Amino acid sequence: MKKILLFFLMLSPIGVFAQAYQLNLQGTRQIGKGSTGLAQPTDATSLFTNPGSAAFLDKNGATIGLTGTFTKGTFTDANSNVEYKTDNPIETPFNASAVFGNEEGKWRYGITVFTPFGSSNKWEEGSAGRFDTKEISLLSISVQPTVSYKISDKWGVGLGLAYTYGQVDIRRDLPVQFGDGSFAESQIKSDANGFNVNAGVYYKPSEDIALAFTYRSPLKMKSTGGKANFDVPQSLEGNFPSQGMKATLPLPQIFGIGASYKPHENWVINADAYLSDWNDYDIIDIEFEEELVAGENSTQLIRHYKNGYSFRAGVEYLPEKSYELRAGVIVGVSPINSRYMSPDVPDANRINPSVGGSYIFSENFRVDAALLMEFINRESHNTTSNIDGTYNFDLFFPSIGLTYNF
Amino acid sequence: MKTSLKYFIAIICAAVLMTACTTRDETFTPTKGNADFSNYVAFGNSLTAGYADNALYYDGQIVSFPNLLAEQMENVGGGEFVQPLVDPSSVGIGSDGNARLVLGAENGELTPVPAADQGDLSIFTTSIAGEGPFNNMGVPGATSQTAIFPGYGNPANGEGNYNPFFTRMTTDPVDASMLTDAVAQDPSFFTVFIGNNDVLGYATAGGANASITPVSEFSSAYDIIIEAFTANGAKGAVANIPDVTTTPFFTYIPWNAMELEEEEANQLNGGIDLMLMSLDLSREELAEMGIILPEFEEGANPLFVYDENPENLLGVREMQEGELVLLTAQARLMEIQQNFDNAEELMQEIGAALAQMDFEGIKTAMRKLALKDENALTYDEVEEIQEATENFNQKIKSVADQKDLAHVDVNAFLNKVKNEGFILNGREITPEFVTGGAFSLDGIHLTPVGNVLLANEFVQAINKTYDAHLPKVDPTNYGGVEFP
Numbered sequence A: 001m002k003k004i005l006l007f008f009l010m011l012s013p014i015g016v017f018a019q020a021y022q023l024n025l026q027g028t029r030q031i032g033k034g035s036t037g038l039a040q041p042t043d044a045t046s047l048f049t050n051p052g053s054a055a056f057l058d059k060n061g062a063t064i065g066l067t068g069t070f071t072k073g074t075f076t077d078a079n080s081n082v083e084y085k086t087d088n089p090i091e092t093p094f095n096a097s098a099v100f101g102n103e104e105g106k107w108r109y110g111i112t113v114f115t116p117f118g119s120s121n122k123w124e125e126g127s128a129g130r131f132d133t134k135e136i137s138l139l140s141i142s143v144q145p146t147v148s149y150k151i152s153d154k155w156g157v158g159l160g161l162a163y164t165y166g167q168v169d170i171r172r173d174l175p176v177q178f179g180d181g182s183f184a185e186s187q188i189k190s191d192a193n194g195f196n197v198n199a200g201v202y203y204k205p206s207e208d209i210a211l212a213f214t215y216r217s218p219l220k221m222k223s224t225g226g227k228a229n230f231d232v233p234q235s236l237e238g239n240f241p242s243q244g245m246k247a248t249l250p251l252p253q254i255f256g257i258g259a260s261y262k263p264h265e266n267w268v269i270n271a272d273a274y275l276s277d278w279n280d281y282d283i284i285d286i287e288f289e290e291e292l293v294a295g296e297n298s299t300q301l302i303r304h305y306k307n308g309y310s311f312r313a314g315v316e317y318l319p320e321k322s323y324e325l326r327a328g329v330i331v332g333v334s335p336i337n338s339r340y341m342s343p344d345v346p347d348a349n350r351i352n353p354s355v356g357g358s359y360i361f362s363e364n365f366r367v368d369a370a371l372l373m374e375f376i377n378r379e380s381h382n383t384t385s386n387i388d389g390t391y392n393f394d395l396f397f398p399s400i401g402l403t404y405n406f
Numbered sequence B: 001m002k003t004s005l006k007y008f009i010a011i012i013c014a015a016v017l018m019t020a021c022t023t024r025d026e027t028f029t030p031t032k033g034n035a036d037f038s039n040y041v042a043f044g045n046s047l048t049a050g051y052a053d054n055a056l057y058y059d060g061q062i063v064s065f066p067n068l069l070a071e072q073m074e075n076v077g078g079g080e081f082v083q084p085l086v087d088p089s090s091v092g093i094g095s096d097g098n099a100r101l102v103l104g105a106e107n108g109e110l111t112p113v114p115a116a117d118q119g120d121l122s123i124f125t126t127s128i129a130g131e132g133p134f135n136n137m138g139v140p141g142a143t144s145q146t147a148i149f150p151g152y153g154n155p156a157n158g159e160g161n162y163n164p165f166f167t168r169m170t171t172d173p174v175d176a177s178m179l180t181d182a183v184a185q186d187p188s189f190f191t192v193f194i195g196n197n198d199v200l201g202y203a204t205a206g207g208a209n210a211s212i213t214p215v216s217e218f219s220s221a222y223d224i225i226i227e228a229f230t231a232n233g234a235k236g237a238v239a240n241i242p243d244v245t246t247t248p249f250f251t252y253i254p255w256n257a258m259e260l261e262e263e264e265a266n267q268l269n270g271g272i273d274l275m276l277m278s279l280d281l282s283r284e285e286l287a288e289m290g291i292i293l294p295e296f297e298e299g300a301n302p303l304f305v306y307d308e309n310p311e312n313l314l315g316v317r318e319m320q321e322g323e324l325v326l327l328t329a330q331a332r333l334m335e336i337q338q339n340f341d342n343a344e345e346l347m348q349e350i351g352a353a354l355a356q357m358d359f360e361g362i363k364t365a366m367r368k369l370a371l372k373d374e375n376a377l378t379y380d381e382v383e384e385i386q387e388a389t390e391n392f393n394q395k396i397k398s399v400a401d402q403k404d405l406a407h408v409d410v411n412a413f414l415n416k417v418k419n420e421g422f423i424l425n426g427r428e429i430t431p432e433f434v435t436g437g438a439f440s441l442d443g444i445h446l447t448p449v450g451n452v453l454l455a456n457e458f459v460q461a462i463n464k465t466y467d468a469h470l471p472k473v474d475p476t477n478y479g480g481v482e483f484p
Helices: A002-011 A028-032 A051-056 A234-239 B002-020 B058-062 B065-076 B178-183 B196-204 B215-230 B262-279 B283-288 B327-341 B343-355 B359-367 B379-403 B410-419 B448-466
Strands: A061-067 A070-077 A083-085 A094-101 A107-114 A119-122 A135-150 A155-177 A183-203 A209-216 A219-231 A243-246 A248-251 A253-264 A267-277 A283-288 A298-302 A307-317 A323-333 A350-362 A365-381 A388-405 B040-044 B101-106 B109-114 B136-138 B189-193 B235-239 B258-260 B299-301 B304-306 B316-318 B406-408 B422-424 B427-429
Touching: A028 A061, A028 A323, A028 A350, A028 A365, A028 A388, A051 A107, A051 A135, A051 A155, A051 A183, A051 A209, A155 A219, A183 A243, B040 B065, B040 B178, B040 B215, B065 B136, B065 B189, B065 B448, B136 B178, B178 B215, B189 B215, B196 B379, B215 B235, B215 B379, B235 B379, B235 B448, B258 B262, B262 B343, B316 B359, B327 B343, B343 B359, B379 B406, B406 B448, B410 B448, B422 B448, B427 B448
Parallel strands: B040 B136, B040 B189, B189 B235, B235 B406
Antiparallel strands: A061 A094, A061 A388, A070 A083, A070 A388, A094 A107, A107 A135, A119 A135, A135 A155, A155 A183, A183 A209, A183 A219, A209 A253, A219 A243, A219 A248, A243 A283, A253 A267, A267 A307, A283 A298, A307 A323, A323 A350, A350 A365, A365 A388, B101 B109, B258 B299, B304 B316, B422 B427
């Protein structure tokens, strides 16, 4: 099992933060219409989007998608006017889903692999946040076997059990200097894993209208084999012993409601809303397992995240020809208060547009393409670290997906 | 359908443009307000010079607060800021001809040690006046009095009556004063940060062999300095001087630094009792004669210090809370420690002297356990210093008000370092010696990041007074003490 996971990890290492760590990159067709689709089963990615809707798919099939992440970020210190940049590599989150079962029957089942959360942010050398976070890489991959049941022509329910494996690597500088003037460094590095469920209800009262409700339970990512490494001057090694560490990252429970409406045979409108309950992501304790570090048995990440909201709308133009077009917008309300904003995951309330299109080669094969853009602009005064300034991030997510119907 | 598609695309484009517009350049435009920074001259002592780790050396000069300040002024028309730099590879030189301090390991413990047996004397013997004039007119050791003294750089005045730090940089060792060299540059902006040594010279000498400048003399010298700088209409900032108790130099070693285990205390008390028994004397009897023998207890015990009160036949007394031990007393404390380690021998010595009522002998023996006058500041001395500091600071504030100059409250700043510290972009700065990050290894002068904080106090005061918007110095890449 682990080998397979690692294979996927190589293909899809990391996503980039979006509404805190939460990614919205699980299906290319959804991305094109503002990451909506709770109430519109389109392809096998519905196993993730809404397990309750997969039973309503016309055809069994497989979908794979690849998204590129291009980010450009800066932080401008409000006091010194100095600007620091991120130095982020291009990442390629990946998703793959397949649905099986009797297309005429009540039961459908499938499996979906996706990257639920991720963050990769590397600041240039000596940036303002170096003593908080200078580099973070949070990667995760989930495998979710799913069943979907069509209760009636109008009602569908579904349930998936997701196993998530992740890796976290956080580096910061320590305010202690070597003889050459360079700063000491600490690193927290760990594998982690956890389970959660993804459940959904789909209701289609008429041909033109559908409604949906989904719930993803909290995902407690427990570290395994974590290491706290310290690179400090020799005379201080006794105060900073490298050793094992443990921590739990409590990722949020997410509620979603959605609707789709067909005003015309060639048009579909989607409207979805999500609530991400990040309240458990409050103070993250990183416990040192063996010895005290500078007199402490743990270190803390003070985050105090709250609820995040996301309102999304999308529209699709389906001319029943060889192409389709779509567009959408995500309006996000950040779960992070300005007083707790950190250089690890800059975030803000935002309006993210997306566009997409498809080319339909045959009844059984189609290619989807989409582009999602995010613009983050956040003034923050962190009351713990006193990091005071403005984060500016431009993120571009081009995505391509292939769907083959069996 | 074609038309609706066009609308569709138009709406998308508008949405993209709208959201893209929220991303904007966040830097602010620095302004000089009604000040003119084109020719900035900094006037002061070691703190202005960038003296650190008990020496003047290149790395310290580069992060001198005026140099950091001048870099910020460059954003708004500030000119070149020339400093009397020493060679980057030099170990520097301190007031006692010593080399700079570095953190070294001695007997497995981290402790400041000189980087070389002696300082780089060539700094004193080589005139670099040709590289001037110097915008940084900070001269280590300068007081309000010596700053206006013509010939302050003249070796012919004899040892102690001239300052080799000034000799190396002055245009004219015989006739020039710091003030004439500074004002001759016709500065458009100035900072004056002087007065520390008017009390500190006294303080660092432990109140011995030095005196505090009388406030009247300080005031008249200060007026002369400010009049000279403002004669051409120049604007500037004046800084007050910090309370003596804000620096680790005076607080690192507490008055009751003698830590004893229960067993050690019992041994010492037992030794005294044994000695008294052999002499058939009691503590009470001795006390009546004016010989009050110490009693030791487990935990923190007061240090002993020389007592010149003739009624105290012991010649030493216990230190009191509020009295200060100087950082430079460490060598003396090690001698005292050794003498305690040989307590038995010492008891015999005291016993022999007591037996003969040889009071000089008792004094000599007891003083082996005591700090000398120059190692400590007594309560009266501390009070005298604090009173002088307050008087000087009142004068500085009234001059600032009167001349509409920016007033930098360095005293409040260092009190903040002492009492609560600073959190700078996720890094804590505290007053602790060595590890706190603010003070260099001499316990008085600042580290690079300490100088950044000080420079930013100047920025804040200048911005406020002159309606300017100088950016603050970014502390991110400035350090504290370097560890081996």
